[in-house]
Amino acid sequence: MFDTVLVANRGEIAVRVMRTLRSMGIRSVAVYSDADSGAPHVRAADEAVRIGPAAATESYLSIDAVIAAARATGAQAIHPGYGFLSENTAFAAACEQAGIAFVGPPSSAIDAMGDKIRAKQTVAKAGVPVVPGSDGAGLTDDDLAAVVADIGYPVLLKPSAGGGGKGMREVHAPGELADAIAGARREARNSFGDDTLLVERLVTTPRHIEIQVMADAHGTVVHLGERECSLQRRHQKIIEEAPSALLTPAQRDQMGRAACEAARSVGYTGAGTVEFIVSSDRPDEFFFLEMNTRLQVEHPVTEEVTGLDLVELQLRVAAGEPLPVTQDDVVLTGHAVEARVYAETTTVSGDALTFLPSGGTVLDWTPPPGVRVDAGIETGTVVGSDYDPMLAKVIAYGATRGEALRRLDAALRDTVLLGLDTNVGFLRALLADDDVRAGDLDTGLIARRGAALVDHDVPGDVLGAVAGLGLLRREPAGPVVDPFDVPGGWRVGEHAWTVSRLLTGGADGAVEVRARGRAAGFDLALPTTSGAGTVPAPVPASVTPDGTPARCRTVAVAPGVLEHTQDGRTRRYAVAGATGGPVWIGRDGRAWGIREQEPLDAARAAADGAGGPVVSPMPGTVTVVEVAEGDTVVAGQKLVVVEAMKMEHVLTAPTDGTVRELRARAGATVAKDAALLVVEPVSEEQA
Structure with missing residues (x-):
């Protein structure tokens, strides 16, 4: 077993991995950017190394900096957590070349599964059912349009690299396709450095069910049951549970065997997750989505119902040990539900919901007692726009699903998080939904409920x-x-x-x-x-x-x-x-x-439908400026794109008019409510 392990990540996942390292008597090394110099994960480690400025591309995504930190501290292994370099083939290969154990699968498996196009081709050969769609790499915009014309609307655009819902776009009509492709490519390029896209038939009212697999280097591959991850917004999960209320033991076994075959098809070792789309009314019909070649955000619910520490299993496999469990040893007991707490503001336009990252200083963080809480914040933490807006996870366990849901709601009720907008109230409203409580779920539920899940009134x-x-x-x-x-x-x-x-x-x-x-x-x-x-x-x-x-x-x-x-x-x-x-x-x-109340500035005073400043709804970075000073625009025309915490927000013209006082510059950092430009409305004489 290793003496020293470097954790190449930050926030709650770094803290969680270090908890297992400590329990196993293994020395931990943290890495941090300038933005994280005082972060909890830095203090949780036995040693910490600065690897660069706040920008992830110059710190957490810098392969050379992470490898150098491992060498300087004598780390024999690197645990990548999730996100950042966790599914980066070049990083896994660099670890291998440096003689440092990568706590994850071999680079060849990451390469095979990291490209969603190749992954579909690989698992299809192994007999795993896949969603109809494109099956080639390097498709141009015209190629993608041709595939869409062949399979028909609605479709789902997906980056070939990466995951977590970044860059995914639903397209329901031909007029939406061009903008959706451009936006998906841009977000994929910014998030993963690769704008290759694939397109698939959009399965309506689907359930998102994933199978946790573990494999060692001695030929053993087991699955640890499923997680239901259907409650999503922006294709990102916010409530996850294990097991699913949908599957029977026979269906669980069928999906588990398919997941193990997918892992075997690429010589997989370590922890991985095979994601499936399942028809709500036909659970026997399931399609392979992708394989995440890393630990998942939602892994705690699997740990709660199996009694296994997945990080410990990862470390033992990476050290060459055989898995200590067989398939017959895996028993799911009780039920667990996890809620992701985000720095997030929820706004409503009609019945549509918009989720915008928020930020600020955490003035009071008091986690709830009696349940598991994985957090990467503390009172005094400054939440900026450099990284993902997830702050913590609250995980509740019960003998039954109903008990687990009640305990999770009570825990969220007792959560104190002051200083910035979060989604805790939204999560409680979602858990109270009749369909959620009944287990009647699908990935479109949150969008359908819309404004009913949001209460902006102050009691x-x-x-x-x-x-x-x-x-x-x-x-x-x-x-x-x-x-x-x-x-x-x-x-x-x-x-x-x-x-x-x-x-x-x-x-x-x-x-x-x-x-x-x-x-x-x-x-x-x-x-x-x-x-x-x-x-x-x-x-x-x-x-x-x-x-x-x-x-x-x-x-x-x-x-x-x-x-x-x-x-x-x-x-x-x-x-x-x-x-x-x-x-x-x-x-x-x-x-x-x-x-x-203070005197309102012009940015807040502009009313819907009238001219005035166009402001950034969140702190972030301007990625696209579509207009120039003096341009004539029409209501609803795209003006500027602001990106924060790996999410894009498109700002449009509030009315017909002329662009004035253009301050937005691509690459510039902007504050929440910063006026980016002014739309001078068309006067009655001009009209």
Whole structure:
């Protein structure tokens, strides 16, 4: 067994791999970029080596830098985690040439399975069913269009290299094809350095089921059951579970044997995942999608139901040991469900959902007790736009699927993550969906549910707690001598009303909150409807049915913790806030960043359908600028593409007009809400 292993990754996966290394008595080495110099994975290691600046291409994706770090620290093996270099054939070959064990399959297997076109050809020869589509490499745009014309719409464009849903595009009509090919090639090139595409028939209402395989160098290949990964957005999984509610033991055995054959067809060793698309109404009909030649994000659910440590098995196989288990030893017990926590803002346009990366400083991270949490953050972590926006994974186990789902929802409810927008509230809404609870899943479920899964309204008790916090912070520390000095607005007869206009997250309007008194006992009045985007009534309506203001009470029970009583109900809230920034307040897994309204700048003041600035909806990098100063544009025309955390967002013209004040430059880094250009609308005279 190895004495020292370098982990060529970051975040939660690096921390998780180091946990197993520590349990096995193996010394761990971390690598880090300038952006990660103080990251948790750096401190979790026995030794850490800087390998470059923040850009992944100059650090985590630099083969020379990683190999040099391994040599300098005496590492005998490199564990690549997932993402970055984990499926890079050149990296696996470089490890082999340097005499360093690569904790993964041989470079030949990565090469065979890393190219999705060759992978389909290889497994098809082994008798594994594949989705109809293109079967050649190096297809031009015209070649792809010809294949689409042959197999018919709808189709799915996929990068031949890489995975994780990056660069995938659904195309439902001929008019969408050209832009979809261009966008898929661009994102594939940026993510994987290879813009080769393939196209497949889009299987409608599919379920995404994958089989975990393990193979050693002594000829043993076993599968560890399946994971259901059908709950996805942007072709990326957010809820995964093991086993699937769909498969029978016979179907599991059939898919497991096919997965093992796929692994044998390329001489595979180590941990790998064979992904299948399964028809919702015909689980006996399944098609090979791809093989991920690495550990998966969702591997913990397999560990929970099998009792096996997959990282330990990887290390033993890489060290030349035979697998300690046979197929008969693999027994799935109970049920496990995992939720991925992302730095993410969910917006709604009609019934359509848009998921945009967010960022900021983690002001409070308190993971839930009683469940497994794999995290790469801590309080104080700065989440930027350089890397993937996944922050943590919450994994719950139960004797039954229902119990596992209940425990996961309770864990998300008890999760405190303040300082940036996350998807925790969205995950809870998804877990509460009737079809999800019944196990009636497919990859389009989230898109169909749309706005029903998103709640941007801020509850009245949260606004009341913020008002109480404001009063609490203004109260004098010592005894009050002069009643006119009391900041609560005391006057002869009664306290005066203090009016606050609160921005509650992305709204052009503000919520008006009126309070009078002191935190230990105050009256509160809110607008008739409280929530983001609400235009407050001139005189706020009472929150009580009889027309009198509600009587509230706010108490600080611990640093960063409030108890607030309103409507006869006492709740507990986590609170945090940076100097000059919003107050972050959270309860039941949701969190809101609320600030006093300031004069709106032009970027926020532009209304839909009117001219004005076109702003970046997220911190990121400008990858494409389609227009020039003075160009005439029409409403909906593509103007700029911004990429952040491996996701592209296309900005379009809000109205017909002329491009002015063009600030966007390809390759430039931009902040959230940065004005990239202005569309000067067509005047009535011009029209």
